[in-house]
Amino acid sequence: MKPIVQVEKLRLAFPGSKNMLFKDFSVSFNKGEKVLILGPSGCGKSTFLQLLSGIIPGSIDIPCRAEALEIPQEWGYVFQDPDAQFCMPYVDEEMAFVLENLQTPREKMAERMEELLSAVGIRLPALHTKIQSLSGGMKQRLAIASVLALKPEVLFLDEPTAMLDPEGTKDIWDTLKKVGRDKTVIIVEHKIDHVLDFAGRIILLDGNGNLMADGTKGEIFARHRTELREQGIWFPGVWEEYISQIPAGSKSIPANGKEVISLSDFKGIHGKEVKIHVDDLKVQAGEWVVITGKNGAGKSTFLHALMQFIKTKGNYLLKGKRILKGVNPAKEVAFVFQNPEFQFVAGTVYEETAFSLRMKGLEEGNIAAMVENTLRVFALEKQQHLHPYQLSTGQKRRLSVAASIIADPDILLLDEPTFGQDAKNTFAILDKLEEFRKKGAAIIMVSHDEQIVEGFATRVLAIDHGRIIKNEYILESERAGMTCTV
């Protein structure tokens, strides 16, 4: 059978970079195959997908060469950030944009839109609905609907659920499995739980974009466990392995831990609405609090209120000091944004990492040593001269964490710092945070990962509709797996 997508002896290098990302890379895909591409963060998976679809070099100009390159006629590409792929303000106008490109007659458009939206499970009271009013999951489904309008033979999916909560993630994958059944689907994804029962074939890349293995799912997980582990890629069972090597008894909170955050009748206000309301909450040094909840429940808003990004009311004591209007808590608190791009203030990875230290007025010699060390821990040394926006998704996230914890803070607020990350780097981030906690820092972090809760959290807060609905200590098993509700 003639392959539907094929590339032979591919070579690709970014302008100005010495190393080649792909060197004589060959692979081919048959019609109807469901393929998962696995590899460590930054190895070139997204780049590869863009190349297979012709986005590189068609829309993004990057020098590349291949002896043979077969790109599908009809393809669709789902990007990871829902917001970055719409060009019109309303649902119907956005769908119309695609249909117009395909020269669909005007009379047929409304019908076709209904058809496509129902295929992805979107039911709206009216087609003319603002895209901005949709949830992240809905937006991503809309993106899939417009991709389906293209009647693609091949679907390219680059971490389509990177911005979604577990429920939204499951939804999107269910949708994709349904609409992708009779198509060729090529997927890049770190969190493989939902993908494994869909993809039949796995392609394994190493850190430099070399092909390590290519085979059926069963083969790869049976024969290539060592490679998977070495490259730090997620595979079933890796969490268990990692958690089992954490020394027992490490989850204890120091008994004399000082109270670092104390809230009572605390409200975060956005516009004129109270978006988060905390009756009473105290956090002490050495705690690792994980906040869970659905998309839109108010988790990020809670962190934003603590950072005073939004208006707040009520009592807020930070290390015993009252935080009043106009006080910037950032002197005591490090913050990692949910969207790492929001955080970047400098023009290169190196400068970005050094920024907080410069602000503190440290000596240049010390700064260099600290920055180099941090970049090594987060596997960003090779990228230090790039612009933060040029990094891969996982690298961006790592940089945002690295840059905010470098100044050695003792209170850390993090908004999903391990999303879109490979296993190795997730563990590196967690190890680093645990090190801080052991030194007496307090960590408050939004996360959907069950495993982080199990392995690291000393307390879980569940937020729903702007209220804390669960506040539970999770202490180690030696203390009889005791969870006590407060």
Next chain:
Amino acid sequence: MYIEWSPKETWLHQINPSLKLLVIISLFTVMLLIDDLNYLFSFTIAVLLLFILFTGHPFKRILLFSIPFFVVFVSTSFTMILFGKGETTILKFGLIHITEESFYRGLLVGLRALATAALGLTFALTTKPVLLFYSLMQQMKLRPAYAYSFMAAMRMLPIMAEEFQTIRHARKVRGWEGKKGAGGFFRKISAYSIPLLSQSIRRAHRIAVAMEAKRFRMAGQRTYYYQTGFSWNDVLFIGYFLVVLAAGYYFSAEWPYFKQVNF
């Protein structure tokens, strides 16, 4: 701009947007050429009638929008009136010297500003940007590449406003303290505008890539979701201004409101 509120649809909304734009641009030119106070006065009244009665927006909002116009009108005419030159003195008091010529000249400039603003706002209040671009593509053969770039850019404006806020937060979080005073102010502006611009450019590029991934081609045939054409409303709109211009001319000659002055 239009975007947030949804007014009642009036006949002004149903005029072909390209035609409306053309008519209004020609009216702007005509207005510059009129230097007869009586004539301009009739014209301004006619424009204000459209603005107040037919935009489909509630009166309160119309009133609110009128405040800046009024300020513009009063301030432009008064500077001309109080400090203009002329021979027939009406009042003289220190620096202030009102002459008949300066009085009429001031009124003329003020009315021109008022009519321009009212006309422009009437257009903005009754034209959906998206429809304007669709019409420009269909009737004026604007290339889709430009039309869609503009529409995508418009979608980015509110995003950019949000972004500004985000950059502010990012700097705050990282311990960047703006200095007080004028120097601090300019430093702040440059510190914000450079990343804001560079991020917008990158974002725009990303949207462009997504658009091309959806088979948007710079050239080539396309169909249109919104069909824009011509209707009797267009005739009414043009007719209205033709009548106003003719009648205004007639009135200014036969029954002037103001004494005719040459200046």
